[in-house]
Amino acid sequence: MKRYIAVGTLALTVAALAQAQFDTKPAFGTYKKPFAADSLWNSYPVNPVLGTYQIPLTNKPEWDPTIDAGIFAAGVFEAKETDGPMLIYPYPNSKGVMDTDTEIPVPTYTIPHWPATTLPASGGDGHAVIADAKLNRLYSFSNLKKNSEGKWIATRVSWTPLNGSGWGTPSHHYQGGRAAGPAPAGGLIRKDEVNDGKATYDHALSMSLDFTGLSAEPNHYVYPATAADTTIAARPNTGEIPEGALVMLPPTFDTSKITDPKLLKVVRTLMKYGAYVVDRNEDTPFAIYVEIGAPWSAMPRDQLRLIRPALRRVVSHSGHIAGNGRPRVPETNVNLLSMRGVWTKIQGVGPLGFFDTFTQSLQWTAPTTNYDMIQRNFSNGGLGRVMYGAPKAGHRYKFSVESTGGVKMRMWIEVNKVVQKDTKLLANGQSDIIVWPDKGIAYYEALKPVGGAASAKVSLVELPPGQ
Structure with missing residues (x-):
């Protein structure tokens, strides 16, 4: 009898510890875990059917795919209630800072709580993300930088609900700095995730493709994207994958050839969650984004090259499992109308x-x-x-x-x-x-x-x- 009680107590203790570990996971809609549990970023497809189109080499075939915290990635910065406001000024000779939802340029754009550690990516997009839990907002910027006077300037500012879907909607169509409409935090490999001991990341990844892989207008974006890069006449899109598409590795992908642990985790994530195409790049077959400042290192080029020819677009599926383990129920009563404008x-x-x-x-x-x-x-x-x-x-x-x-x-x-x-x-x-x-x-x-x-x-x- 005593032994029975001991085993039962042990079982309860193990269950309690497991529950405690579960409870320490970041809550959805927070700085560490943006967006709702049923966001497509936090969900994985059921029975995905993959297409046949292969992402091609670019016009510079010697260029490898990249998975890194490069100059076109972003950092995510947590705003506190004690952080003071910051004015964002426009670039010289511009009409103002563009509010991407209202589509009205403003003389200055006020961010209510500005983290002192905010630092934009050094690439031309100048991405940065600020998560403000108090206001339930995730701000993102385009071309953010400090000018010679020490003022922050940007070409546009976007926002999305921190606990929302992480994508635009027909009414609030542009909610982030990525060309497809989402904030750069969507699909980003975060600092705290890199060495968390898990076999996969618990969310889909974000990816950009070169002109050679992206499809041309009018089929240049699909749901959940609400926008796409504009066409450049000198370098038109010639591929077959629209922005907003989910691409995955097939379940038959040979993981035994991937010996780098960081790359293996990405590969397993691409097999379960996939990556959404959110932007266009130049000459890189594909790029997957890692948060700036993450403990990252260069991927083995020979192993990285194995991924591109195996990636395929998801052409159909049987639904999604949300981040809380439940079947995802897509929203049907979608508002199409915004009251923006003059x-x-x-x-x-x-x-x-x-x-x-x-x-x-x-x-x-x-x-x-x-x-x-x-x-x-x-x-x-x-x-x-x-x-x-x-x-x-x-x-x-x-x-x-x-x-x-x-x-x-x-x-x-x-x-x-x-x-x-x-x-x-x-x-x-x-x-x-x-x-x-x-x-x-x-x-x-x-x-x-x-x-x-x-x-x-x-x-x-x-x-x-x-x-």
Whole structure:
């Protein structure tokens, strides 16, 4: 009896230790483990079917693939609540720092909490990532550097929710510094992961391809990418893999020839999770990114060369297993509509409502007086920025309003300047069903009653057949 109790106690102790070890894992949506458990970055495909296209050698066949913390990688820096703010200034002779979501250049961009250790990559992209858990934001920068006056300058600033998907959406289409739309932290091999003793990294990797491997427009990106590198006439894409594609090594890949332990861990990750193509490079068959400052070393060239001819694009799968071990359920009610763009005052006294990227809504922060404030958006920048996220002719959509302060919203759709559909003004909680007309162009109106602060948020979601 005593022996039985001892064994049972031992079993409980082992289980408790195992649970304790599990509990010490970084939580999802944090500095060490960005994005939600069901983010594609943190999920692996089930029964992936691989294509036949082989990533080619480049125009410089002597150039090997790379897996390193090179000048085009990024560092990820943790912002604390005690960190002070920092102003990001524009480059000389530019219109301002581009806010990639609002698509409006601003004289300066304020980062509320700036880690003193922030250091951008030295390559031309100047990537850096700041994780701010307090604000649930992951900031990334393009061409970040200090100027001769000691001020931080950048060409653009992007953000994505730290606990989000890690990819853009049809409404918030550009959420990071990578060409495909995600932040450079997505798929990055992090400092603390390199020597953690695990056989694989617990997430997909991020990869860039040369022009010779990437596919040309209009098939230059696919879900989950929401954008892609622009075409360069002198070096057009000539390959067959779009940005956003997942590439993997087949289960039959011979790992016995990979003796370097760091490379073997990458290989095993490519066999389980794969790597998403997020950017274009020049002359390197493929590059996989490692966080700057990680304990990394050069990969054996002869072993590295074995990977390129074996990599294949995933052309189908049976779903994904999320980072929490559960089947991933893709989101279906995807909002297609953003309220970005220029809003023109039609009537009213007081400041206009403005598009706030962090709430994805119109915000009135000061009182309006005398009579209702009416403002309209004719910019056409809120729909169709993502190829697969544009409304389709003949499909049915639900236009919904969520507002405070009595604000009402309206959308009307024209074809050849003739109104085909007008939702009229809708209040908080109201909606309207739209059958999208062919070649329809949408415009928007907001009506805010006299009074103080108010807000309005709208969505356009495709309805399934029969609903």
